[in-house]
Amino acid sequence: MIEKVNPSHPDKVADRIAGAIVDLAYTKAINPRIAVEVLIGHKNCKIIIESSEEFTIEEIEPIVFRIAGKMAIECIMAKQDEHLAKNQHKHIRCGDNGIFKGVPLTKNEKIISSIAKCIYERYEYDGKYILTDDKFICCQSNAKNEELERYLKEIFIDRKVIVNPLGEWTGGTDVDTGATNRKLGSDMAQSVTGGGLHGKDLSKADVSVNIYAFLKAQETGKVVELCCAIGDDTIDGKPYTEIVEIARNYINKIGGFEKFAEWGLY
Incomplete structure (x- = not known):
């Protein structure tokens, strides 16, 4: 039994924003030190950045808007703790315990990854998927149930398919928060x-x-x-x-x- 979510799930949106900020840090230094936390939902995005590098809100805003859409942003930026910084002062060593x-x-883990990517290629909406030995459960925001069921039966026919048990829904960061x-x-x-x-x-x-x-x-x-x-x-x-x-x-x-x-x- 395994669960998979796609890149538009609110938690993945938060991960992607954090990842994009780390990518930005690597344009500033070969080996930057950075840790980013993101909480997003209901037209608000809260970001905390601890880093050896400096950022401006003008650099952060385009990242959030591109991945999550326009919303209010609160960004706290702080220098890395001096004891942690000393740990990496001369060369790269393990940065945490x-x-x-x-x-x-497993076979099922490979299957669900492949199915999730196929669905997302066609329906680029917030989605969550669960695969067991006898069924596949799919919650896919904004995709019409009937159309989605038809598509799933085309690509996945050896187990029972359950689509959106609560009915069609919109999903996204206005329905659920992401972290x-x-x-x-x-x-x-x-x-x-x-x-x-x-x-x-x-x-x-x-x-x-x-x-x-x-x-x-x-x-x-x-x-x-x-x-x-x-x-x-x-x-x-x-x-x-x-x-x-x-x-x-x-x-x-x-x-x-x-x-x-x-x-x-x-």
């Missing part, structure tokens, strides 16, 4: 750990070690479990800088942190 798990994707890192199951499947993937730079283990553990699990077909303490320079027998570069290559390959936020790791 954490436990991490990578798990090979960063609130859809970790959708982002990581069974690889869910203690830290969120989005709104953070690559020095954060929540980003780099989670990506590394996930990729290693897919490659080896085995569960990968790791832990680290802030300041560690070696994890899983590898220099932390090497793990960061593996994650950097992955992020660059998919098109940046905002693109990463759209679907997570799968």
